[in-house]
Amino acid sequence: MIELLGVTKTYQGPWNGGSRERVRGRDVPDYLERKRQIHALAGIDLRIEQGEFVAIMGPSGSGKSTLLSVIGLLSQPTEGAVFIDGRDMTQLRERERTRLRARRIGFVFQFPSLVNTLNVRENVLLPILLRGSVTKSDRMRADALLARVGLTDRGEDRSFTLSGGEQRRVALARALMGDPPLLLADEPTGALDEETAEEMMGLFSRLQAEGKTVVMVTHDRSLTRYANRTVKIQSGVIET
């Protein structure tokens, strides 16, 4: 379903502090001084089958979030190809990538980024609200998803009145609103207590059992037991 071939991602770092670089034994003039390059991904080959639950682990700065953003079409690789269902996403126009992202990918981040001025149900409906008007069946779906994440009857509450774990579940319900086949989660249980984290992982497991593909970045080794496979990344390279 998802295949990355030779994916690299290089960021331009800050100016390197005025120190002169030497290229082929000669000082590089100031006006050509190069920015430091950060190789966040340094040649990733990865295949993820439909219906898999993959955990991505690695030390801080190893490239996990970058990898997730490339898989999620939020960021274009510097080199390499990203195939989703056999189509190379790097060859598409930005508009088409955005469209596919909206239809096929749900994101859950560590910080749920709910809109405080909206109530819980409206937050779940946000992807629809942004596209146009909300129908009665959209509202029913939002309520069904809220029930699914254990927040029945909280639809009318202001989102900021919810606890961190509850807000995270609203974010999951929002990610599921468009029924995407692929769920990407970056530290979805970060800063949650153990019990709440386990509940969240239980939800992910059930979604996988229903056929969704789940890719999750985590620091927490104990959570990898929910995944079928753990991919370890170090300095932008997958450890084998």
Ligand SMILES: Nc1ncnc2c1ncn2[C@@H]1O[C@H](COP(=O)(O)OP(=O)(O)OP(=O)(O)O)[C@@H](O)[C@H]1O
């Ligand atoms: N937009 C950016 N501009 C410049 N450098 C970046 C950018 N995003 C990430 N980096 C760098 O790329 C490397 C990989 O970052 P990334 O966020 O993917 O790591 P990570 O494994 O998710 O780390 P953490 O576990 O701390 O969140 C780091 O050295 C980071 O500083």
